[in-house]
Amino acid sequence: MDLRHLRYFVAVAEAGSLTVAAEKRLHTAQPSLSRQMRDLEAELGCELMIRGAKGIALTAAGRVFLDHARGVLLQVEAAIEATRRAATPAKASFVIGFLTGYEFDWLPAVMRIMRDELPATEVVILSLSSPDLADGLMRGKIDLAFMRHERKASGLVFTRLIDEPLIVLMPAEHRLAKRRAITADDITVEQLVGVPHDKSPALRSITDAFGKRLGIDLAPDHEVDNLSMAISLVASTGGIALMPLYARNLLPSTVIYRPLAGVAPTIDLSLGYSEVNTSPLLKIIVSRIGDLKFSHA
Structure with missing residues (x-):
């Protein structure tokens, strides 16, 4: 078995079709791809997929193998990237990712540490969703x-920095704008702007659990991929959104926020890094997590 078999299998599983995977993703002949998959199954001694007129369906063994194949390919890609970066030590760089919007609160403290400890290091800043940060x-x-502490991200280490409450975003002219705090009864009659499970699993899980605790349905009427889209949709639809407190950093004058009445649910902000990352720059930053927390206090 070699890496080609793993890449081919992942492509077929994700495409759901040998033909689509061959033509659209792998740019190879479908008979050749079918032969590679049969060889892989023969080597493993079990059936990984069931072929049908409408495509393929993974067997139980195939689903297990898919998870491991993806993990192996991620490890290989990480090893290649680490090797390439180690081969060019003269261009010392450090890549920091932020869940979009948190740069306002945390980047200044990080940059102070970088200037103190590593003034010659090139700092690259990325702004992404939490699942995309975990993937990176x-x-x-x-x-x-x-x-966020992504529960399904294997091989990552997380250190919790803060827990912040959820708040309610609404148009500045909304009928609830005069309220000092927003209740469950207020929420139930409003259009709700929220996030899907795949883009913001931590936030969606918390809002769903909050709704269950209150006995109300908090499934969004409108789903958005990021905070900027949520703010825009709140302004344009007249709806409301449950978002972490940091969202207040990005609000235009047309959108305001109010706290939730009672004990509001909270969501974490954590510092994440790979357990196999041996960068001395990373060790310095991690050793000064206490400074980051103090700067934010």
Whole structure:
């Protein structure tokens, strides 16, 4: 078995079709790809997929193998990236990722540490969703990220920095704007702007649990991929959104926020990095996490 077999299998599994994977992703002949998959199954001694007229369906063994194949390919990509960066030590660089919007609060403190400890280091800043930050860390593309604690991100280390409450975003002219705090009864009659499970799994899980605790349905009427889209949709639809407190940093004059009445649910902001990242720059930053927390206090 070689890496080609793993890449081919992942491509077929994600495409759901040998033909589509061959033509659109791998640019190879479909008979050749089918032969490679049969060889892989023969080597493993089990059936990985069931072929049908409408494509393929993974067997139980195939689903297990897919998870491991993806993990191996991520490890290989991370190793390649780390090796390339180690081969060019003269261009010392450090890539920091932020869950979009947190740069306002945390970047100044990080840059002070970088200037104190590593003045000659090139700092690259990325702004992404938390799942994308986790993917970048696992692939070795990002050194350190301010993100959610992604439960399904294997091989990452997380240190919790803060927990912040959820707040309610609304148009400045909204009927609830005069309220000092927003109740569950207020929320139930409003259009809700929220996030999907795949883009913001931590936030969606918390809002769903909050709704369950209150006995109300908090499934969004409108789903958005990021905070900027949420703010825009709140302004344009007249709806409301449950978002972490940091969202207040990005609000235009047409959108305001109010706290939730009672005990509001909270969501974490954590520092994440790969456990196999041996960068001395990373060790310095991690050793000064206490300074980051103090600067934010």
